[in-house]
Amino acid sequence: MKKKAIVVFFTVLILSVAFSGVAGYAIGKNEVIATLAQHIKITNDGREIDIGKDVPLTYNNRTYLPVRAVSEALGYEIEWFSSSNTVNVSMPEEAYPVVSMDGIEIIDSSTSLDLMSSTAIQRVNVIVNQTKELDFEPTLIFEVLKNGVVIDSQTAQLEQTLGRSIVELKSRQFSHQLGSSLTSDERLQKYHEQFSYRLKIK
Incomplete structure (x- = not known):
């Protein structure tokens, strides 16, 4: 059976600064300051997801979640392709069918x-x-x-x-x-x- 996959193209590089309570991510000369949102809980159908030490970010009234931690907690596999700056999110082959x-x-x-x-x-x-x-x-x-x-x-x-x-x-x-x-x-x-x-x- 052919794998289903969600492909996410990343245009930003996320850098965390845990000790200061803020995080900045930048491309070239463009910089943005975001807040570490340690108080935010992530749930799946009401059940809390353990994302370990990875922390969500808030910027411009939006919340950004750590894609690897959340995806792996939900049972997805994560692959990084540096040649195309692409993150591939897919369910493992053994997870099909439901x-x-x-x-x-x-x-x-x-x-x-x-x-x-x-x-x-x-x-x-x-x-x-x-x-x-x-x-x-x-x-x-x-x-x-x-x-x-x-x-x-x-x-x-x-x-x-x-x-x-x-x-x-x-x-x-x-x-x-x-x-x-x-x-x-x-x-x-x-x-x-x-x-x-x-x-x-x-």
């Missing part, structure tokens, strides 16, 4: 949320690749978890024939009790701290 069984693979998934009311609807679009004819009808299972406990489970029947398809699954409404006084970003952050999802094939 979920699999003999003859069928989930190769990607994306979710969307509706947090406009006191109930949440979570949808997931799943790209499924079937590599051989099956003599049974496989089932895709979408589970929503709250603090690690399954609170909703939805299923979809998959095809038995070869090919790639997109399957949409939608959870039932369930109360998230996040409070109407929170901003949209705050509600989303608190939602991800409590809720997660997972996919299975059987």
Whole structure:
């Protein structure tokens, strides 16, 4: 299977000055002063990422994250190509697919949320690749978890024939009790701290 990759072209060189609380990065004669943002936490679906001694930077009201530390914490591989000043971010070959069984693979998934009311609807679009004819009808299972406990489970029947398809699954409404006084970003952050999802094939 061909690797997916995100290619990031770097036009700046980041230099950290930990003892002074600021960092400068420069190209040629252009210099910028940025602040070391040691107070900033980085989370993945509400779970904090340990980036070790690498520290985010803030400049011009924007936050810049250490690409190697964050990517490796998420399980990605980082390659640096000095000839083109390119950083290549890719998942290791063994990480594909996301979920699999003999003859069928989930190769990607994306979710969307509706947090406009006191109930949440979570949808997931799943790209499924079937590599051989099956003599049974496989089932895709979408589970929503709250603090690690399954609170909703939805299923979809998959095809038995070869090919790639997109399957949409939608959870039932369930109360998230996040409070109407929170901003949209705050509600989303608190939602991800409590809720997660997972996919299975059987």
